[in-house]
Each structure stands twice: as structure tokens, then as C-alpha cells.
Amino acid sequence: MTPLRVLSVASEVYPIVKTGGLADVVGALPWALMAEDIEVRTLIPGYPAVMAALEQVGEISSLPNFFGGNARLLGGSHGALDLFVLDAPHLYDREGNPYLGPDGKDWPDNPFRFAALARAASYIGLGAVPSFVPDVVHGHDWQAGLVPAYLLYSHRPHPGTVMTVHNLAFQGRFPRHFLPPLGLPPESFSIYGLEYYGDISFLKAGLQFADKITTVSPTYAREIQSDEHGMGLGGLLRQRSSDLVGILNGIDTTVWDPGNDPAIPSHFGIEKLEARAPNKAALQTRMGLQVSPETFLLGVVSRLTSQKGLDLLLSCLPTLTSAGIQLALLGDGEAELREAFRAAAARHPGQIGVVIGYDEGLAHLVQAGCDALVVPSRFEPCGLTQLCALRYGALPIVTAVGGLADTVIDETEAGVAATGFKCASVTAEALDQTLRRAAAAFYAARSNASNWTRMQLNAMLTDVSWRHRAGRYAELYRQIVAQRRPAG
Numbered sequence: 001m002t003p004l005r006v007l008s009v010a011s012e013v014y015p016i017v018k019t020g021g022l023a024d025v026v027g028a029l030p031w032a033l034m035a036e037d038i039e040v041r042t043l044i045p046g047y048p049a050v051m052a053a054l055e056q057v058g059e060i061s062s063l064p065n066f067f068g069g070n071a072r073l074l075g076g077s078h079g080a081l082d083l084f085v086l087d088a089p090h091l092y093d094r095e096g097n098p099y100l101g102p103d104g105k106d107w108p109d110n111p112f113r114f115a116a117l118a119r120a121a122s123y124i125g126l127g128a129v130p131s132f133v134p135d136v137v138h139g140h141d142w143q144a145g146l147v148p149a150y151l152l153y154s155h156r157p158h159p160g161t162v163m164t165v166h167n168l169a170f171q172g173r174f175p176r177h178f179l180p181p182l183g184l185p186p187e188s189f190s191i192y193g194l195e196y197y198g199d200i201s202f203l204k205a206g207l208q209f210a211d212k213i214t215t216v217s218p219t220y221a222r223e224i225q226s227d228e229h230g231m232g233l234g235g236l237l238r239q240r241s242s243d244l245v246g247i248l249n250g251i252d253t254t255v256w257d258p259g260n261d262p263a264i265p266s267h268f269g270i271e272k273l274e275a276r277a278p279n280k281a282a283l284q285t286r287m288g289l290q291v292s293p294e295t296f297l298l299g300v301v302s303r304l305t306s307q308k309g310l311d312l313l314l315s316c317l318p319t320l321t322s323a324g325i326q327l328a329l330l331g332d333g334e335a336e337l338r339e340a341f342r343a344a345a346a347r348h349p350g351q352i353g354v355v356i357g358y359d360e361g362l363a364h365l366v367q368a369g370c371d372a373l374v375v376p377s378r379f380e381p382c383g384l385t386q387l388c389a390l391r392y393g394a395l396p397i398v399t400a401v402g403g404l405a406d407t408v409i410d411e412t413e414a415g416v417a418a419t420g421f422k423c424a425s426v427t428a429e430a431l432d433q434t435l436r437r438a439a440a441a442f443y444a445a446r447s448n449a450s451n452w453t454r455m456q457l458n459a460m461l462t463d464v465s466w467r468h469r470a471g472r473y474a475e476l477y478r479q480i481v482a483q484r485r486p487a488g
């Protein structure tokens with residue numbers, strides 16, 4: 001059997017460019033799919049970091065006058081990742097965040113930057129690279145939303161398409177006047193196409209025209225079909241429910257391996273749980289906290305946005321500080337949250353430690369050193385940090401939404417099989433109660449360690465790898481190919 005070929009299209013990929021969990025998934029899936037006999041190549045924009053990281057580069061074709069300048073399609077690799085890169089300096093040769101200018105606002109030409117990515121993907125889909133003609137083109141998030149539209153309006157035979165929603169909150173919405181310069185026909189601008197409240201929505205194009213839609217957990221797949229959580233696309237997603245599936249994310253268990261993690265001082269595992277303790281001390285030191293093995297230490301690794309619900313945690317700080325609980329927070333994002341956590345740390349030195357910024361190594365230390373990781377999201381398509389926490393024996397304290405609901409087991413659900421703590425609702429009160437419940441369980445372990453330790457072992461034994469989850473994607477690709485193959 002020849003392997004199935006999949007072109008994955010995304011705006012970021014770990015370890016080259018990452019602003020969030022999207023990059024982790026796009027970076028890990030190709031490797032996991034190899035075991036399923038699926039050959040994946042990933043198309044990404046040629047940002048400076050990508051151009052610098054590209055190995056074994058070769059030019060595949062030149063794309064003159066491509067969305068306002070000359071561009072090239074390159075082939076290459078980075079480690080085990082096989083890449084196509086759209087080298088378009090007029091669109092991507094800018095330092096910093098892939099989406100935002102130095103003023104913190106979206107680049108004004110983002111519609112062109114990501115339409116170009118989708119257009120290049122459609123060329124590959126239509127056979128521009130004879131050595132790699134994909135069976136399926138798989139786009140991630142709004143930045144790849146136009147891929148199915150360009151393929152459809154090419155009016156040529158083309159591969160099957162999958163659109164994965166990592167976060168429905170980001171939709172790539174732009175004014176209607178972009179339609180002609182994006183090379184989309186007038187008939188695409190309809191309620192049955194990419195029209196969205198009088199504007200163009202890249203994500204809607206993907207959701208409307210892709211053969212299959214996936215999102216990153218079964219619960220989020222249900223939630224987004226409701227008017228309450230559908231962010232204006234609930235109706236469309238309900239209509240497409242037979243083509244919509246929730247497949248849980250995994251994490252790269254070679255990058256996140258407590259037994260062999262270069263970012264932590266003491267390696268540990270289920271048979272060496274006591275070796276976790278030096279990491280707690282290292283984290284307390286690094287965060288300016290009082291070094292105390294007995295104190296309950298909460299960790300946070302997060303983007304600081306309203307999605308992540310960290311304002312709820314701010315409301316719980318009086319409970320934490322009066323109960324002598326410690327907090328180690330690593331995050332970056334909205335100025336108001338940054339300032340509020342900085343101020344809390346200044347008010348409670350030794351008890352609240354805050355690092356504002358993005359720090360991959362410290363994220364590993366937080367997971368290895370904290371007793372429990374708090375993820376109080378308002379909504380969470382899947383969430384990766386609670387998966388890392390499970391693997392590192394940090395018990396997740398989560399709201400019961402999206403993938404958090406699907407990946408953490410509370411004592412009230414399964415008794416001895418529990419892996420963490422779930423809040424009954426997404427409110428500061430419920431979070432406060434759940435934090436108290438977790439603290440009580442932690443401190444009870446002083447007289448009888450078995451309950452907390454059992455939860456840690458349950459957590460660490462949870463399969464958070466891509467192994468089985470990649471198989472679900474492979475199944476979906478095969479289904480698409482079988483459905484599109486002409487009968488007879």
C-alpha cells in the first residue's frame with residue numbers, strides 16, 4: 001500500500017515558530033502520523049525564523065507578482081519535519097509575532113498574508129509539486145481557511161480537504177472589499193459561502209467548503225454547535241454536524257518527558273516519584289518563593305487572555321494567601337492581567353511568584369515543580385498544559401469545559417481513578433471552592449500520603465501521547481479519500 005499524502009497548512013509550527021498550542025499540534029502530528037503510514041508535509045509562511053531554520057532548501061517554483069510581490073515556493077526540512085515554505089518577503093520578512101506588528105495590532109495586510117498561504121497550498125493541491133501530490137489538504141485555523149475555497153473555485157479535480165478548528169474565537173474576518181484582490185469570485189460571497197455578517201470570514205470559508213471539519217476535543221465539538229458557544233458559527237456547525245468530529249490533542253511525549261527533560265534539575269517517573277521534590281525546590285527558588293516542601297504550590301503556564309479565565313484566579317488570591325498557598329505563574333498577554341499579577345507578586349513576596357514572558361524551559365520547570373496546575377478557562381478547545389501536567393504528576397485544577405472536561409477526571413466522577421479537580425461552574429466562587437478542595441487533599445496527604453500519591457500516579461499513567469489520537473486523523477483521511485474516489 002502506498003502511503004497517503006497529506007499537505008498540512010498552518011501559520012506556525014513547533015519548534016520553529018510558536019505563539020500557542022497550534023504550533024505544538026502542527027509540529028507533533030506529522031511524526032505521529034508516520035506510524036499510520038501517512039506522509040505529511042507542512043506548508044508554512046517564510047517568516048525570518050523559518051528562513052533561518054530551513055535545512056536542505058531547494059526552490060520548487062517561482063511565483064511572480066504573488067499578492068503584491070515576487071514569491072517562491074521552497075522545499076526543505078527542519079529536523080524530522082518536511083516543509084514547504086512560502087518565501088514572500090513582502091508579506092513575511094518582518095521580525096516579531098507572526099500576526100501582530102510592533103504596535104500590538106494585527107498587520108493590516110493579514111488578509112493577503114494568509115490568503116497567499118492558502119493560495120500556495122491550493123497550487124500544491126492541484127499538482128504544482130509532481131513529487132508530492134497530496135491526497136488530502138489539511139488546514140489549521142483561519143489562517144488556512146481559504147484553502148478549500150481556492151481549491152473549489154479552481155474548478156479542477158482536487159484533493160480532499162480537512163479544516164481543523166483549534167480556536168473558534170479567531171475567525172479571520174475582513175471587509176468585503178478584499179474579495180476581488182484575494183482572487184475570489186463574487187459568487188463565493190454568499191451566506192452559503194464565506195460571507196459573514198457582511199464581511200469575509202476565512203474560517204467560515206474553511207468550515208463551509210472543507211470535506212470534513214475537526215476540532216480538538218469531543219466536548220468542544222458539541223459546545224461549538226450551540227448558539228451560546230458557537231461564536232456566530234453555531235448554526236453552520238449544526239448543519240455540518242455529520243462532517244464534524246472532535247479528536248483530542250496529544251502532546252509530544254519526547255519533548256515532555258519527566259524522565260529525560262533537560263529543562264529540569266531532577267528527573268523522575270512513576271517509580272521515582274520522590275525525585276520530583278528537588279524540582280519543587282528549584283521552582284520555588286526560581287520564582288522567589290519561600291522554599292518549603294510542605295507548602296501547597298499552584299502553577300500556571302498560560303497566555304493571559306480572557307479565554308484562560310485567569311481573572312477568576314485573581315479573585316481567589318485572598319483565599320490562597322490567607323491559607324498560605326503559593327502560586328508560581330508564567331504567562332504573557334493582556335496588559336491588565338500582566339499588571340494585576342505583577343502587583344499581586346509585589347504584595348505577597350515569597351508567596352506569589354510571577355514571570356511575565358514566554359519561556360519554554362521555565363514552562364517545563366513549572367510543570368515538574370508545582371503540586372497542581374490551575375487552568376480555569378472560560379472555554380478551552382482542548383488545552384495542552386493540563387496534558388503536560390498529568391504527565392509530570394502536577395494535578396490539574398480545571399473548569400469542566402471543552403477538552404479540560406474530557407481529559408481530567410475528578411474524584412466525584414471516578415473515585416480511585418481521579419487525576420485532578422474540576423470546578424462545577426466557570427465562576428470565581430466555584431474556582432475558590434475547588435482550590436480549597438485541592439488544598440485540603442494536599443494537606444491531608446501529610447498524615448496519609450496515599451490519596452494524593454495515587455492521584456499523581458493515575459495522572460502520570462494517563463495516555464496523553466499522540467499514539468492513538470493520530471490514528472483518528474488517519475482514519476478520517478482514508479474516509480475522505482474513499483468517498484472522493486470515483487465509483488467503478
Ligand SMILES: Nc1ncnc2c1ncn2[C@@H]1O[C@H](COP(=O)(O)OP(=O)(O)O[C@H]2O[C@H](CO)[C@@H](O)[C@H](O)[C@H]2O)[C@@H](O)[C@H]1O
Nearest residue numbers: 020021022166302303331357358359363381382383384385
Ligand atoms: N508564557 C509561556 N511560556 C512558555 N510556554 C507557554 C507560555 N504560555 C503558553 N505556553 C505553552 O503554549 C502552549 C499552549 O497551548 P494550549 O493548548 O494550552 O493553548 P492555546 O490557547 O495557545 O491553543 C489553542 O490551540 C490548542 C491546540 O489545538 C488547543 O489545545 C487550545 O485549547 C486552543 O486554545 C503550551 O505548550 C504551553 O506550555
